[in-house]
Amino acid sequence: MAAASATPVYIHDLKVEHLVNPIHLDTNTPRFSWMLKSNDPGARNVSQKAYQILAASSLDLLNGEQADLWDSGRVESAQSVLIPYAGSPLKSRQRCFWKVRVWDQDGQVGQWSETASWEMALLDARDWAGSEWIGHDGDTHHSEHTAREQLQTKKTFDSHPSPLLRKEVALDKEVRSARAYVSGVGYFELYINGSKVGENLLDPGQTNYNKHTLYVTHDITKHLTSGTNALGIWLGNGFYGQNLAFNPAFKYGKPSVRAKFVIDYQDGSRAEFATTTDWKTAQSPIIFDNIYWGETYDARLEIPDWSKPGFDDSRWQTAIKQPSPCPDDKLRSQLIPPIQVMDRLDPIKVIPIGEDKYIVDFGKNIAGSVRITVDQQAGDLIKIVPAEVLNKDGKSLNMRTMGGAPGSDHELWYICKGGGPESWSPRFTYTGFQFVEISGLKEPPTKDSIQALMIRSAIRRTGDFSCSDEMLNKQYQASLLTLEDNWHSIPEDCPHREKCGWLGDAHAAADISFYSYDMSRFFTKFMWDIEDSLTKDARVRKVLKNRPGVPPMVSPGKRANRVGNIDWAVAYVIVPWRMYLHTGELDVFKHHYSNIKDFITYYGSFKNKDGIIADGLGDWCPPRWDRKAAPEYMECHPHVSGTAFYYEALQITGKMARKMGDTKYASWCFKEAEDINRAFHKTWLKPVKGSKHQHYGSQTATVMALRFGMTPENQVADRMAALLHDIEELHDGHHSCGIHGLRHFYTVLAENDQEVLAYRMLTDTTFPGPAYILSQGLSTWPERQFEWDKEIYRNSFNHPMQGGFTAFMHESVGGIQPTFEQPGYKHFTLKPHLTTELKWAKTSMESPYGSIRSDWKSSADQFEWTVEIPPNSKATLYFPYKKDQVLSEDNKVLETEINIIKEGNQTWLKHEVGSGLYHFTITQS
DSSP: OOOOOSSSEEEEEEEETTBSSOSOBOOSSOEEEEEEEESSTTOOSOOEEEEEEEEESSHHHHHTTOOSSEEOOOBOOOOOSOEEOOSSOOOTTOEEEEEEEEEETTSOBOOOOOOEEEEBOOOSGGGGTTOOOEEOOSOOOOOTTOOEEOTTTOOEEOOOOOEEEEEEEEEOSOEEEEEEEEEEESEEEEEETTEEOSSOBSBSOOOOTTTOEEEEEEEOGGGOOSEEEEEEEEEEOTTTTOOSSSOGGGOOOSOEEEEEEEEEETTSOEEEEEOOTTSEEEEOSEEEEETTTEEEEEGGGOOTTTTSTTOOOTTSEEOEEOOOSSTTOOEEEOOSOOEEEEEEEOOSEEEEEETTEEEEEEEEEEEEEEEEEEOOOTTOEEEEEEESEEOTTSSSEEOGGGOSTTSSOOEEEEEOOOSSOEEEOOSSOOEEEEEEEEESOSSOOOTTTEEEEEEEEOOOBOEEEEESOHHHHHHHHHHHHHHHHTBSSSBOSOTTTTOOOBHHHHHHTHHHHHHHBOOHHHHHHHHHHHHHHOBOOHHHHHHSTTSOOBOBSBOSSSTTOSBOOHHHHTHHHHHHHHHHHHHOOOHHHHHTHHHHHHHHHHHHTTBOTTSOBOOOOOSOSOTTOBTTTBGGGOOSOHHHHHHHHHHHHHHHHHHHHHHTTOHHHHHHHHHHHHHHHHHHHHHHOEEOTTSSOEESSSHHHHHHHHHTTOSOGGGHHHHHHHHHHIIIIISTTOOOOOHHHHHHHHHHHHTTTOHHHHHHHHHOOSTTSHHHHHHTTOSSOOSSOOOTTTSOOOSOSOOGGGGGGGHHIIIIISOEEEOSSSTTTTEEEEOOOOTTTOSEEEEEEEETTEEEEEEEEEOSSEEEEEEEEOTTOEEEEEEEEOTTEEEEETTEEOOSSEEEEEETTEEEEEEEEOSEEEEEEEEEO
């Protein structure tokens, strides 16, 4: 709760580095953010004129307003987002307390906020002194079920062992606080005195381990007791020890861990414990684990009480020292949201398919795993095979969408220990599925014996959309579910077949992600992953001498990490740009700026004699397209999208260069963009078949050119006419776009007087519209656009890139759009569309300044619009307008500060507002 205030404004939602009271910061200059709120619900135009931040080393000092770390003094600024710390140097593990007060628009000073805190993690490699990377020696499996068969070769393979490690320590004083800093690769779980610490799964997040590895900070104060305590760590392979799928060379090493435990006593003294070769280790009951192939758990091999004090580990091995994952032993604090169980699904249907064999349907396509509870004989083998869809017979799994590329199907095996009910869920793997085939049961599965666990990065939901058309609602929800299924410390392409961070997929889905979730930390980490993945080939070495390289196709990891085609690699420019617009985060772009300039230089080297960028993978996955069987379905030439993305990258980089004071480079970028655009028009602008109009050879090319501002204003009408002809006459009223064009397709239609067409196409249930896909019973977006009622199911059914277009729900239907001039929604635009096609729409999101809401109702003679503008921000509102209509606010006619704007056939009333809750009505006079 916020402190009471005698002034109209109080402060809430204090954050440091986008986090609430973090204990794991590893930056020397953390940044502070807060939100304002008025005690008066009807307050308008609330803003901040100045602020003062106090930071102290103790709560008592801060309460006494003794800021021994930092007193900013009164700072004349309206900024309340990402204010950098400028106090005394910070030390590792230092705990800091802070508060802030503000002066409002009238110059009144408010009371201090409630106290918030942050804690530094380990800032220096020397803080890890005394700890070692340790692991298990050899393979001590003792089960007939250790090996898995590779589909193509029929040969059997083992995974690296999944070891348990333990050590007992004595605490002889009363504990004030205690922290565990743990990096276990591939994955780890921490146990103290017999209990798992925290709810995190699949920790730490995936990285290029040979460049940097993440560590996790746990508050273990409440887990410790006076006397003897047992520290336990369970290791799994994860992506680090992935030695089977695709290529054995993709592994980094065997599971290992480095950890440090720091205990602060009440008397001010300190004790430290660390992973060294005096720890003991044994093989766990997990006898096979691979992030792609699944997991096998032999419950007969369980070791009761292994992580409790007093356990006899005399027969355990001594841990061995393991090499560091990366040469400079670089460890970075994990600041992204942890992976956790986010939902539990009961079966909606159980289908018997044979003796002791059943298919269980969980109702929607999720990522995660299952939990089973059984009561069977020791040695009984239960096999669980997940899948996304069933074959047409409805009684067998379709494994084609799961993909054979990893070399084996994902399977979960459980060997019972017997003696009563036993429950199990996998620890170190996950996959995408809606159905599972389960065999080996003595009784049919029920909701009491099997559940699906939705497991993903716990990224906080911050936005929402709903409207009067249920099909649009389903499309929005399908996009969110597909996004969530693909968040496992990176933005994946799919959660089952590949689990890869394809860069093209990431930028296609970036906007819908920012509109609906708090993505700041997640995408900051992904940008580090791309930086660590910068790669070179002969051409890169020639163009960029003595530089790190350019982005690959996939990051992180070793698969598909060749030099990226421009339309995938451009994520390195687009993602931090969108982050800047949506959150006001400048430091991420600034950090990667020199590498982004290398991006511009390298891909500019593909300019051919016609001035076109002769590079690109193309508009991926347009309708019916199969790159092996039918390349002609890709209508947009790869060099078209490549050139358009290079133009966009130049515009973005030029704007950000100017923002950062690099005016000379900014001017060059804008000049280069003009040259590229001239070449684009000269090369690709052609008459459309059967029309007197011109476009750039495809729907995607035309949509990109219009959306990126490549088309001169006096030619926009002709391009739109050509696009409409292409849609209606050449494609029977349908789109022909892959992910690049589809991302902007409906937005371009709506914002160019084609709202009726946009709505018709969104709700058209014939192939290949989005309504067709969902009419087939799918809950997530498939990778490819096929006629699923006619085709054999193939390829992934869980690809967020195909849902990038639903940013349209926020940016067009709700009309919420950030601005470059005042990013992070300090000043933004509200401009709703489809106001005659829909009866109502409700759109909301949480900006860095607070809640934004755009709720409207529309009828033949009236338009009602409820708008919420958060304190300390402003908005430009555009009202759909017809001749002789009157704008009122709370039944009072507005006549001042209203401008009539004509855009094509659409007329708008433009109105500037400050913060507050507004109820507008437009009626006929």
